[in-house]
Amino acid sequence: MTDRLAGISAFVHAAEAGSFALAAERLHLTRSAVGKSxxxxxxxxxxxxxxxxxxxxTLTADGQAFYEHCVRALAELDAGEAALSASRISPQGRLHVSTPVLFGRRCVAPLLLELASRYPQLEVQISFTDRVVDLVDENIDLVVRSGTLRHPPADLVARKVGEQTMIVCASPGYxxxxxTPRTVAELEGHHAVLYAAGRREVGWPLSDATASMRVVTMKHRLRFDDLETIVAAVKAGAGLARLPCWLVAEDLRAGALERVLAGTPAPTIDVHLAWRRTRHLPSRVRVAIDLLAARLPALLNSPG
Structure with a gap:
């Protein structure tokens, strides 16, 4: 079997050095060995x-074209070796993660605390914020974000790790x-507790029995920009609310809340991880990505 890599290193060194003699010196070989290779x-x-x-x-036209391919191939081999080397090194140093406030407290932080316990040399810093952050200016390694990510910046890598399902809930007393409304149309006869950011009220995009999406506008007297307050109001019987599964899973299991319209398709919101594009991803970032990608989907999609 032909060794397809034989002579490649000598060729690249000779092309870059401009002479066989200098390439031989850099490779700790004889000039004759480089020439024969x-x-x-x-x-x-x-x-x-x-x-x-x-x-x-000098390189021929074929030599120049082959050199460019060889340089890329050797770079990939270097990256592979670096990745394997990094995987053998226990993650250490500071890992700075930015995550939405409530989702971060409920779902992300427990997993990162588990990661810190697993790797004693790892320092974990979590920033809880719902605003858009700048990874470079704020020295952030990894961000967790909800919502559609249509055009991520070229200097970032984004990975979808799951979808949070939004369901309509109410208290048994209410x-x-x-x-109990049985169709999307019947919701309009009920009171809602709405999420509102500033002056903007968010309607409920829901699918009816025909799977056609429509935005439902509900009667309401209560509006909050905090999901935990909405949950408390709904548990107190103030009305219905559209909430993420991960937030109400325990209340559903305990019977403090009931899911409404369970037979209709539930809309979802994408959850992404994003990090700076780099040739060699630090092991501290890689283990965090792997853990969150493996464990977040179950938390996102379990309504109890």
Missing amino acids: IARLEERLGTRLFLRTTRRQ LERHG
């Missing part, structure tokens, strides 16, 4: 790679007093 490579490829005279040595 490149000669065998040229024979295998069926083309001349160098134009050699007594005074100078449903006993006002009845």
